[in-house]
Amino acid sequence: MKGIVFTELFDMVETHFGLEMVQNIIDDAQLPNHGAYTKVGTYDHKEIYRLVGALSQRTDTDANALIKAFGKHLLQTFVASYPALFENSSDSFSFLSGVHDYIHVEVRKIYPDADLPHFATIDHPDGSMDMVYTSSKKMYALAEGLIEATMEHYNEAFRLDKEFIEEDGSKVRFTISKK
Ligand code: HEM
Incomplete structure (x- = not known):
């Protein structure tokens, strides 16, 4: 890390x-x-x-509550350090759906040895979006904080549900619904 x-x-x-x-x-x-x-x-x-x-x-x-709070803190520092990355997206979902193929790809250019998680996003007909987190680091609580802070950054009311696909936290599905 x-x-x-x-x-x-x-x-x-x-x-x-x-x-x-x-x-x-x-x-x-x-x-x-x-x-x-x-x-x-x-x-x-x-x-x-x-x-x-x-x-x-x-x-x-609780340790997971602290990691989640840390995720929220990190997102704020990302907004301050890389404002253009956020300005390029008009809403939370377009930003979040670009984390894997765009944001973290840019991160790897700055830190070639970065060990980043995998995210797959799925849009649902009801307007909600899934983000499936996969990483041997099991830092799903960090992802949870980062997602919540992203929704708050774009001033969007939301509901966030999570489902453990792997019990150990190495694969977790987040479902984000805008209210
Ligand atoms: C501008 C936005 C972002 C930047 C600059 C960024 C950058 C980074 C960096 C530098 C790391 C550490 C890599 C390492 O230590 O090897 C990391 C890890 C991580 N990022 Fe991002 N990130 C951003 C947005 C996000 C968002 C929105 C999410 C969640 C949806 C996310 C999820 C994670 C997670 C969970 C890790 C921990 C590694 C793991 O679980 O395997 N990131 N990111």
């Missing part, structure tokens, strides 16, 4: 819980590099789970 994901997690933790919490979870997680991440470096994605696990224990908050 790219270092930028770790540095953004530390940013979010610092904003919500303070700098001391960042240091505490780095200590708790007993990371090989003691929390020194560079944006372009590549690190074991399990370190994210160790950091979030430590935060979950210290804040008594």
Whole structure:
């Protein structure tokens, strides 16, 4: 996982819980590099789970809820860093349906060793859309936060349902309906 994901997690933790919490979870997680991440470096994605696990224990908050909140935070940083990617889409569904074939393809140009998930999108006659997430990283909660924040970014009222196709979270179907 790219270092930028770790540095953004530390940013979010610092904003919500303070700098001391960042240091505490780095200590708790007993990371090989003691929390020194560079944006372009590549690190074991399990370190994210160790950091979030430590935060979950210290804040008594469900780890998946924290990962989802992190997804929402990440989307806001993407909007700030790459506004053109969002301006190119007139609504949430056109943005989300381009994540796999366009957005993450652009990401790979910046970070050639990025390890990205697979998304398949399916439009339904009733106007809803499925996004099927597949990744051995099982970061479906991150995807959930990113999708919710995208809907909010485009100011669209929505309902989001998820169905585990694989019980371990490596394949999850999100159904997004506009209200
Ligand atoms: C401008 C928008 C976006 C940018 C710049 C972006 C960029 C990235 C980057 C840099 C990574 C890390 C790759 C790595 O560490 O190797 C990543 C991972 C990921 N992205 Fe995106 N992304 C965007 C939008 C989205 C959206 C809207 C979703 C969900 C619908 C999404 C879902 C994910 C997930 C779930 C991962 C974690 C990796 C995994 O589960 O296998 N991304 N993205």
